[in-house]
Amino acid sequence: MDSNCPPEYIEPSASASIEETRSLITHIQSLSPSPADALVRPIITPRFAISCSPELLRGLGELAKEEDTRATKVGGYKMAIQTHMGENAGEIAFTKQLFKDAKAEKPWDGTYAGVYDRFGLLGERTILAHCVHLEEKELQLLQSTKSGISHCPISNFHLRSGCARIAEALDRGIKVGLGSDCGGGNEAGILPQIRAAMNTSKMVGMYLPASSNPGSISQQTHLSLSNTFHMATLGGAALCGLQDVIGNFKKGKQFDALLVDLTGKRGPGVWWTAGEEGEEGDASWLESGFERFIFTGDDRSISNVWVRGKLVGGTDA
Structure with a gap:
């Protein structure tokens, strides 16, 4: 950061910022x-x-x-880029004003994304947090460049930024x-983000007309649990360029997993007995337990956490 920020954050120059960034990249890679x-x-x-x-x-x-050139030569990963965009109306207007006369190789289309x-x-490795207020040209630009969105619904509520039209983005x-932007919200965990994403989509559905395209996600009254769970798992992996490595239990991927206890012994939010909802192990039984955890569970319900096949946490760890 070298402009329009508090003195304790501002860097001495653009060149100094670039060199410090390059140094940090080298250190982390080492x-x-x-x-x-x-x-x-x-x-x-x-x-x-x-x-x-x-x-x-x-x-x-x-x-x-x-970094792309370096990664191609040494066989490493290509660098991702993350930033914020389109969070609130004031930010968007100020950004357009700041960059309207900026010189660059590409012409400017007049949008925030265009900057x-x-x-x-x-x-394809760009992660754009928020994207609450997107213009049609911006949706088209994100689609054509294969850029992605980190949806931070709790932060957007907490800061009164608005409700992102995520179903429309998914349709395209x-x-x-899903992200938390925990500095701007009051929840860092992924479960609250799933719940908030569903509630946000309901608010969008209440005030905006549904899509006329049959079968589209935005034709629904709100995002489904499967939509939001996908964003919390494989969707997030794809956003980070890791869809071939993590995000589900497909053979050959790293084993990242949670073991969830639904007996109710670990917290008041989840209670469940075998046979209560269908036969143990059948589809309806599993779906019922899954929904109860997503909507009423918390970290107390998680017995074990595995990352890359290694047990790293959980209430039983």
């Missing part, structure tokens, strides 16, 4: 003997357009290209995962 298998990966992060000068955005776009695109920061094939 922590893993095998870059392709690194569990912790660096990510290029312009805080958001307002806090970055055109020179800094241009430099970060060039750095992303450098990032001009500096080479949109692409735009990648969407």
